[in-house]
Amino acid sequence: PIARSLLPYVLKGIIELIKVPDLPFKIGDGQDASVAESEPEAPSGPLIACVDDSPQVCQMLEQILVPQGLRFIKIQDPVQALPILIENKPDLIFLDLVMPVASGYEICAQLRRISVFANTPVIILTGSDGLFDRVRAKVVGSTDFITKPVVADKVLGVIRKYIQPQSHNKGNSNTQMSFGHS
Template sequence: MSGRSAQYSKPIANYLRVKKLQIFPVLKRLDFSGKLTWSAPAGHQWTLFFNRGQVIYGHGGVHPMRQWYRQAQTRLPEADLSYQTLQKSLVTSPTASWLDGWDYHLLHNWLSQGHLSQQALQDISTSIVADILFDVVQTGETQYQLARQPALDPSHVPIAIDETTLLPSVTDRWEAWLEGGLEAYSPNLAPVIQHPEPIRAQVSPGVYASLMQLLDGQRSLRDLAVKLGQDVLNLTQALRPYIQAGWLDLVEVADFPALGKGDPPIAAHQRPLKIACVDDSPMVCKAMGQVIRAAGYDFLSITEGAKAIPALLAQKPDLVFLDLVMPDTNGYEICSSLRKMSRFKDVPIVILSGNDGLVDQVRARLLGATDFLSKPMEPIVILSVIRKHLAPAPT
């Protein structure tokens, strides 16, 4: 890696970014065990764990939970990765070493229990570290700190990541990202459709409907790439013309709720926060209720639109999921009426819709909707939206 870096022929600014990776051979020569942490002025941190000079795992960055979740979901497609199950698994997980991340402990436990193969663990760890290194390289200004720790017992380190292929692959990906004109596009941003009609004219109706559901600002480029089974570079290059034309925009998206002892999905309040779902489908309300109650919230289900406003006034929820299309009324009318009431002036209202038109989104926002979520809804996305709009105020 050091020889390759010395021959780097790209502009000096890009060379300095890639040069950050030269610390790896240094730590290998020093037989370093402990943590390497990069910090950015924006406040993000990325931590890599080393044992005897070899990197074994990493976490942190903009979306540590999303980062772990998409990799675990890919390698464990049959596993129960619901928030409540992960939290319960974490409570029983031992934390006997300085490699103290909840994410690594869950993976290590699954390996010891036979639910995860050693190759799958290595693939997950390698993908996470590769994403971290790409973000560190893309972030122009960073500082790093080293915290030396005792070498780990071999039983706690079932795998080591192959740096001889990892580091060149990160450099190659960064160079390809630059050559594709994507330097300003972070893979942690989420694409959202701004002008659907030009897109509708260029793709089939089926593809258009899929795009309207996927490109809703709730999934990052990396999330979408994994979900679609594509490389994030190719996906971003495919979307770039639409972004440049102004048909798509890239927006920041919140991380999924964090796991960890003492870090519940909701803050300590005098009463549990209450979430309401107004949807004429009992199945939608039931599914959403299971997710929301398991996360520690109170839940209110309303399946008759005509009774929504009286029920909401009586129960006073802290956030409302509101279906756009119902047989006896519609979400527009309910949202508009709620916003005229002082009690609901600032309550987050998230519109649910299976429709594919941006007109619906724009109209809903004009009437006071806080956010817009496409059906079908993934449980982890539901929790992410709740966390986004009900995050506790800083103390």
């Protein structure tokens, strides 16, 4: 009955079905089964945050990053951005410039005042590619700049540039991240 009720929405393209891997199933005492179930819930890749009031931008970034083994959080309310970022301490932050209430400039400037985020890469996302925007973004402490629409190659290039792989020695500056191309 549930599948039949969803069918019209799938056919209209409102709902998209995606394949997900099955959870590992282990037969035995309850303790072993709980360990097997908790493993897929804790990916260990770097955490990337997206602060953007546009659900489409957040979703596109998520579709680019999660298959690469990266963890992802989306923050669509700029007012909630700082508390959520402080709680999760992401390894890299994508930040939209034009948002209601708090602009990307203000959020970036506030992040740079917090010691935990002093060296966290903050990548500005914007629809306008003007020199003024780039200069102002640098002044408030942004690390880099990407223009919208979001393109997978640019996003993965920025990730490779600013996030060192965790499995290698951090002292080795020649290490490169091995993300596959999709």
